[in-house]
Amino acid sequence: MKLRYAILKVRNIQRAKKFYIQLLGMQPVKEEIDRMVEFDLENLKIGLYNPLADGFPLNDSDFGTNCMIAFGVDDIASELARVSSFAEIMCHEKVDYHEWFEFKDSEGNVLEIHKI
Numbered sequence: 001m002k003l004r005y006a007i008l009k010v011r012n013i014q015r016a017k018k019f020y021i022q023l024l025g026m027q028p029v030k031e032e033i034d035r036m037v038e039f040d041l042e043n044l045k046i047g048l049y050n051p052l053a054d055g056f057p058l059n060d061s062d063f064g065t066n067c068m069i070a071f072g073v074d075d076i077a078s079e080l081a082r083v084s085s086f087a088e089i090m091c092h093e094k095v096d097y098h099e100w101f102e103f104k105d106s107e108g109n110v111l112e113i114h115k116i
Contacts, residue, residue, distance in 0.1 A: 006069050007047040009062045010107040013037060016048045019106035022086055063108040070112040079113055
């Protein structure tokens, strides 16, 4: 078994798409207008999904605490500086060898970037 997708519910798919293009530095590989946008990170795909397009409701409780996606990078200092230019950093921590920071995407979902 392999983990293939991480799917985030979004309120505004175009705003979320723009945020993830900036964060990931890549264009989506698939897009269903107003429904879903998919980014391929080779070992994992990230989907941005608008449940309203399929007739499902969106609640405030659907955002921010339902899932945290963590990205790994070699140079955390430069990544922290880059992400700080377009997202508010919630925390930046270092415990022993583990260093990370957390921030929210355009839809209120919490993301983490940590040092590999």
